[in-house]
Amino acid sequence: LPEVLNTGRFFSLQREPGRCPENPQETILTLLIIVARFEFTRTLFPAFQIDFIQTHRNRDAVFLTGCKLPVVQGSLEGHGAYFPVQNAHFPLLRPQHRHEKEIGRFVVDFIGNADRLVSFVAEADCDFAFRELGSIRHGEDQGRRFLRNSHAAGFTFSDRRHETGRIGDFCRICGTCRLYNGSINSNESAPVHIGHGVICDDFIISSGSHVDDGAMLTRCFVGQACQLGHNYSASDSLFFSNCQGENGEACAIFAGPYTVTHHKSTLLIAGMFSFMNAGSGSNQSNHMYKLGPIHQGTLERGAKTTSDSYILWPARVGAFSLVMGRHVNHADTSNLPFSYLIEQQNTTYLVPGVNLRSVGTIRDAQKWPKRDKRTDPNRLDYINYNLLSPYTIQKMFKGRSILKELKRVSGETSEIYFYQSAKIKNSSLNSGIRYYEIAIHKFLGNSIIKRLEGINFKDNEEIRRRLKPDTEIGVGEWVDIAGLIAPKSEVEKLIDGIESGEINRLKSMNACFAAMHDNYYTYEWTWAYHKIQEFYGLNPETITAKDIIAIVRAWREAVVGLDRMVYDDARKEFSLSSMTGFGADGSRDEMKLDFGQVRGDFESNPFVTAVLKHIDDKTALGEELINRIGQLA
Numbered sequence: 001l002p003e004v005l006n007t008g009r010f011f012s013l014q015r016e017p018g019r020c021p022e023n024p025q026e027t028i029l030t031l032l033i034i035v036a037r038f039e040f041t042r043t044l045f046p047a048f049q050i051d052f053i054q055t056h057r058n059r060d061a062v063f064l065t066g067c068k069l070p071v072v073q074g075s076l077e078g079h080g081a082y083f084p085v086q087n088a089h090f091p092l093l094r095p096q097h098r099h100e101k102e103i104g105r106f107v108v109d110f111i112g113n114a115d116r117l118v119s120f121v122a123e124a125d126c127d128f129a130f131r132e133l134g135s136i137r138h139g140e141d142q143g144r145r146f147l148r149n150s151h152a153a154g155f156t157f158s159d160r161r162h163e164t165g166r167i168g169d170f171c172r173i174c175g176t177c178r179l180y181n182g183s184i185n186s187n188e189s190a191p192v193h194i195g196h197g198v199i200c201d202d203f204i205i206s207s208g209s210h211v212d213d214g215a216m217l218t219r220c221f222v223g224q225a226c227q228l229g230h231n232y233s234a235s236d237s238l239f240f241s242n243c244q245g246e247n248g249e250a251c252a253i254f255a256g257p258y259t260v261t262h263h264k265s266t267l268l269i270a271g272m273f274s275f276m277n278a279g280s281g282s283n284q285s286n287h288m289y290k291l292g293p294i295h296q297g298t299l300e301r302g303a304k305t306t307s308d309s310y311i312l313w314p315a316r317v318g319a320f321s322l323v324m325g326r327h328v329n330h331a332d333t334s335n336l337p338f339s340y341l342i343e344q345q346n347t348t349y350l351v352p353g354v355n356l357r358s359v360g361t362i363r364d365a366q367k368w369p370k371r372d373k374r375t376d377p378n379r380l381d382y383i384n385y386n387l388l389s390p391y392t393i394q395k396m397f398k399g400r401s402i403l404k405e406l407k408r409v410s411g412e413t414s415e416i417y418f419y420q421s422a423k424i425k426n427s428s429l430n431s432g433i434r435y436y437e438i439a440i441h442k443f444l445g446n447s448i449i450k451r452l453e454g455i456n457f458k459d460n461e462e463i464r465r466r467l468k469p470d471t472e473i474g475v476g477e478w479v480d481i482a483g484l485i486a487p488k489s490e491v492e493k494l495i496d497g498i499e500s501g502e503i504n505r506l507k508s509m510n511a512c513f514a515a516m517h518d519n520y521y522t523y524e525w526t527w528a529y530h531k532i533q534e535f536y537g538l539n540p541e542t543i544t545a546k547d548i549i550a551i552v553r554a555w556r557e558a559v560v561g562l563d564r565m566v567y568d569d570a571r572k573e574f575s576l577s578s579m580t581g582f583g584a585d586g587s588r589d590e591m592k593l594d595f596g597q598v599r600g601d602f603e604s605n606p607f608v609t610a611v612l613k614h615i616d617d618k619t620a621l622g623e624e625l626i627n628r629i630g631q632l633a
Helices: 010-015 029-035 100-112 114-121 359-370 390-410 426-452 460-467 488-500 506-518 520-536 545-574 588-599 606-632
Strands: 146-148 165-167 172-174 178-184 199-205 216-222 227-229 233-239 244-246 249-251 267-269 271-273 283-285 297-299 310-312 315-317 322-324 340-344 347-351 416-419 422-425 478-481 484-487
Touching: 267 271, 267 283, 310 315, 347 426, 359 545, 359 606, 390 416, 390 426, 390 478, 390 484, 390 520, 416 426, 422 426, 426 460, 426 520, 426 545, 426 606, 460 545, 460 606, 478 488, 484 488, 484 506, 484 520, 488 506, 506 520, 520 545, 545 606
Parallel strands: 146 172, 165 178, 178 199, 199 216, 216 233, 227 244, 233 249, 249 267, 271 297, 283 310, 297 315, 322 340, 347 422
Antiparallel strands: 340 347, 416 422, 478 484
16 A cells, blocks of 8 residues: 555645645545445444545535544554534444455545546535635625634635635634634534634534633544543544543544533543443553554443543443443453443453443433534434343343353352453342343333234234334344444445445435444344244244243333332432532531432432333233233133
8 A cells, every 4th residue: 555545644644735636646536535445343433424525626625525543543554534414423434443355445446447536526515625825705794604713724814825714604703712724514403603712733623512611633534523621632543423522632532422521630542332332531552552552442332431440441331331440451241232341450240231231321321412503414424322122132032141151150159250361250240131121121022012002903914924024124233333233244335336336425314324223123123033043942833822921021021120120229319428428517407408409308319100000001901912912821
């Protein structure tokens, strides 16, 4: 590969005044990502949907399109690419374990077939990408933008042709220190605000985002409706829909939707995150002072870190898990989701599945869709908010098998079990098996009830016909692509289509993601249908109403039992110990009175009443189905 593909010189090359690209290799860095074959040994490494790719025309202004960005691997190797508009789940078709032969093969293929490269961009509006000067469209005089006391290099008021930029409609820039070489994709429906003291170099900011209060961004992409401020500092990083960053620092991270960090002492580095909340003082290390900052890690969707937590990369934390303390043993808990990782005397203790009963987990799942601040009618990220999905349930199946195997090999009376450099206590292992089984009962029961709702069946054969899936798509492994949950087979199909040239339009690629998202519940049922035999020992081809009733009763017990656990967990927030700190004079009566005025009564708490209502609703739903098919049993 030419030198430009293997070094960090791409940005500097693009800034040389009057310089035109010498060969196609320099301007198809994005295609290195798009066409490289993906190895599905781990969760999909996400990337982005795009509106255009820069082609190798004789132009100087590039507006950051096609630039190489060292996400996750720091400054050693670029994993991401810049585009004027992009979303979180165009799969980064490049494996976590990079295969240079595959990459090189497809690079050569595209270099030797220029028409194929052009076909990818023929449909796009590349006008502003190839302007010889930066621009503020329509101009200030039409009142579509507000620009005051700011310095923006490379826009209409810059004479230097190698400084490039673009500001979209209805953007507000006020008191900004510096904007250099970037694009602000503002529009009337979702205006962008760039505020006081902001410094941005080599950047893209998507619609509806706010960057304010001294934030500093270097080589960063900011997705839709993000909020970065209070002196937040980020370099070589990607932030997608509804991310929030304040006070702290990010270096070479992939921040999927709803990644949130608010604290000064928090550093996120060389990691992949989504639906993540970083506690104060949370940080990671990607450097062991040997071969450089070459390590990376992943916190799968919904993972959290507590105050003063620390992870030594490489490591992988399972979905919806909680990290407490300092962890230096490189554990991989991806097949044990909803767990606690607790450090005691430099040892990682794993508590599998316990987060399923946490009121915080349920609250998170409810708040994310309510906190979607995107107002742009063109929402770039397809986000699935489901807590239980084929993606998480498949991991629970694996986790249940892992825990049972540990119990078999080490013996039922062992006090401590060892897994992935972590210790699991006997009580935690047995509870973990139980928690996972409860969640599996809940998910499969939900799927069956939804499939059979609203139909009066005449016989068992009619039930079997209704249970039969509408498609075979959905069988096998599922993946989470930074918010989009989909069958791995569909993502592989998309990749194969790109490689073969069958899919050669951006609209076609975007349509594939839309189809995966829109057909989620159809594919989900296919997956659940094939898991019935594995979990319940029932053949779906011979299942009867009696079997369905038994499943529904197990589902009802699981749902009510889990809700009761959440209810009890919520009650802890109203315990006497939680009242400590209330009451001006410290007396117990004053403390209770003050607590009640501020927090209210437990039974009238909105979340608590919602849990109780959920128990009643689910109980009634199960009874309705049992009564509807009971005569067939």
